[in-house]
Structure formats: C-alpha cells, structure tokens
Amino acid sequence: MFDLFKRKGxxxxxxxxxxxxxxxxxxxEGLSRSREKLAVVLTRRTLDAETLEELETALLTxxxxxPATRHLLxxxxxxxKRAGADADPKTVLKAALLDLxxxxxxxxxxxxxxxxxxxxxxxxGAGKTTSIGKLAKHLQGQGLSVLLAAGDTFRAAAREQLTxxxxxxxxxxxxxxxxxxxxxxxxxxxxxxxRGIDVVLADTAGRLPTQLHLMDExxxxxxxxxxxxxxxxxxxxxxxxxxxxxxALAQVKAFDAALELTGLILTxxxxxxxxxxxxxxxxxHPIPLKFIGVGEGVDDLRPFVAAEFVEALVG
Numbered sequence: 001m002f003d004l005f006k007r008k009g010x011x012x013x014x015x016x017x018x019x020x021x022x023x024x025x026x027x028x029e030g031l032s033r034s035r036e037k038l039a040v041v042l043t044r045r046t047l048d049a050e051t052l053e054e055l056e057t058a059l060l061t062x063x064x065x066x067p068a069t070r071h072l073l074x075x076x077x078x079x080x081k082r083a084g085a086d087a088d089p090k091t092v093l094k095a096a097l098l099d100l101x102x103x104x105x106x107x108x109x110x111x112x113x114x115x116x117x118x119x120x121x122x123x124x125g126a127g128k129t130t131s132i133g134k135l136a137k138h139l140q141g142q143g144l145s146v147l148l149a150a151g152d153t154f155r156a157a158a159r160e161q162l163t164x165x166x167x168x169x170x171x172x173x174x175x176x177x178x179x180x181x182x183x184x185x186x187x188x189x190x191x192x193x194x195r196g197i198d199v200v201l202a203d204t205a206g207r208l209p210t211q212l213h214l215m216d217e218x219x220x221x222x223x224x225x226x227x228x229x230x231x232x233x234x235x236x237x238x239x240x241x242x243x244x245x246x247x248a249l250a251q252v253k254a255f256d257a258a259l260e261l262t263g264l265i266l267t268x269x270x271x272x273x274x275x276x277x278x279x280x281x282x283x284x285h286p287i288p289l290k291f292i293g294v295g296e297g298v299d300d301l302r303p304f305v306a307a308e309f310v311e312a313l314v315g
Contacts, residue, residue, distance in 0.1 A: 027294050027308065027309070034275035037061060038313075038314060041055045042315075046089070056069055063245040065277075093314055097279065098306055100283060101278055101309065104278065107303050111234065114196075114198060115192035115199060118200065118233065119204065119237070120204060120237050121238050122206060125241065127241060127293065128239040129161050132148065133165045145196070145199070146199045149200055150174065152181070152206070158205075181204060181221050182221045186228045236263075237263045242266055242275065246280065253285055256287060262288065264287055266293065269294045275313050276313075
C-alpha cells in the first residue's frame with residue numbers, strides 16, 4: 001500500500017527497482033501456496049479412490065468448500081471415465097475447475113451513463129481503499145476521468161489515502177470529516193456531473209454484516225446515490241479478503257441481500273493457501289468476479305480471467 005500512496009519525493013530515496021514480473025508470473029507466484037496443496041495429489045497418474053480422498057482434503061483445506069468440492073470430485077470421476085485411464089489428472093481437474101469458475105468472468109464495462117457510479121463496500125481490512133486507488137488507475141488507463149467520493153467519513157486514514165492518491169494523479173476527491181456518508185455521495189455525483197467526470201468511485205466505511213445498524217446505513221447510502229441519479233449506482237462491488245476463506249461467502253450473501261451486488265473484487269490472494277474460495281463462490285453464490293489482487297503494487301489488481309486463474313492455481 002505504501003508504494004501506491006507514497007507522497008511526491010519518496011521516489012528520490014527509493015532503492016533501485018528490480019525487473020518487473022509479468023502479471024501471469026505474479027498471479028502464479030501469488031497462488032503458489034494454493035497450488036502446492038494440489039501438486040502432491042496431481043503427480044499421480046490415476047484418479048483412484050485414495051487419490052480422490054487426498055484431493056478432497058486438499059480442496060477443503062484450500063477453502064473450496066464442501067459443495068464445490070463434492071461437485072468437482074463428481075465431475076472429475078465422470079470426466080476421468082470418459083477420457084480413459086491414460087488421461088492426465090491435472091488436465092482433467094483444470095477442465096472441471098474452468099467449467100465451474102468460468103461463469104464468474106465478467107469484465108467491468110463502463111457504459112454511456114455519466115457519471116458512471118461505482119459503489120464499493122466491504123468489511124474492515126479487506127483492502128477496499130487500496131483497491132479503489134488501483135481501480136482508479138485502471139480506469140484512467142482506459143482514458144476515463146475519475147472522481148473519488150470519500151464516503152468513509154469516520155476513518156481519517158481512509159480519507160488521507162484517497163486524498164494522497166488524488167494529489168499524485170490529478171483525481172478529484174470529495175470528502176468531509178465526520179459528516180454524513182450519504183451527503184458525501186450526493187455532493188460527489190453533483191460535482192462529477194458539473195465537471196464532466198466519467199466515473200465516480202464511491203468509497204464506504206468498512207462494516208461487518210452482523211452490525212445491523214451499519215448495514216442499514218449503507219442501504220441509506222445506496223438510496224441517496226439513487227436519488228442523485230435514478231440509474232445509479234451502475235456497479236456495486238464488494239471487496240473481499242481471500243484470507244477470510246469460507247467467511248467470504250457469508251459476506252457475499254449478506255452484502256448482496258443489502259445492496260444487490262453486481263460484482264466482487266478479491267484481494268490478497270498472494271501469500272495465502274485459500275485461492276479455492278473462488279470455486280466456493282462460483283458454486284454457492286455466483287456473482288461476477290470483476291477483479292483479483294495478488295499484491296500491493298498499483299498493477300497488482302487485474303480483471304479476473306478464468307482460464308488464466310485456473311492455470312495459475314493448478315499449474
């Protein structure tokens with residue numbers, strides 16, 4: 001996060017950077033611990049009962065979850081019989097996993113609506129504010145102008161991060177200290193309309209789904225956005241921390257019920273053995289996975305591509 005939001009002049013004292021790895025390399029490196037769980041099993045040349053039992057354990061400890069694990073094992077057995085005993089177990093697993101997660105692949109498309117409003121939600125510590133900064137950079141790379149609405153009016157660090165991002169990249173930030181988050185959204189949309197801004201990224205304070213009064217508050221924020229623009233928000237994204245594993249599913253269900261989610265951003269896939277949560281989401285509560293993150297760098301948030309993900313996960 002420091003690299004993303006450091007102030008001007010910090011680069012003068014920075015150590016020389018090493019050669020930048022490609023996104024594919026970073027993704028594969030980020031999912032290495034998840035992949036290692038499967039590698040031991042997939043070196044086998046047959047999918048016998050013992051192998052399937054070990055694979056079940058590997059999938060469950062990788063946070064694939066029981067429903068998706070059972071689905072994959074049943075699918076694998078059918079595919080294995082169809083392909084014949086000479087089939088490669090790894091190839092068969094890739095095909096089954098790709099069929100499961102492919103429906104989640106749905107790129108973020110900014111339509112003709114102006115301003116195009118993207119509302120972001122999530123629990124504390126999921127990486128929401130950092131993701132907003134990276135998303136702003138991604139949208140700017142598409143030639144779109146961006147305005148940030150600092151709807152987290154209670155956490156000074158969140159407002160400061162967004163402000164620093166705005167200063168460094170010419171992105172306007174609408175914020176106020178200790179005010180009404182809904183009022184910030186209303187003002188931001190009005191400002192974007194007046195300035196001819198393409199996209200508004202609307203930040204919200206982190207909250208747990210069990211904090212009912214805060215869930216009521218975020219519903220109010222969404223209602224106010226709709227009052228400012230009857231067609232907005234055009235995208236409502238939930239930011240998830242991959243480290244939360246199966247708890248991510250509970251978050252998806254709760255926030256979807258409150259906000260009618262249109263997409264997900266899954267962060268912190270690097271350094272975790274829980275990459276299988278993507279399969280769990282696909283099976284139990286499929287909502288488009290717009291972006292995945294595998295690091296703190298500004299380029300470490302990219303659109304989810306199912307085939308690319310499966311290749312990095314299985315190897």
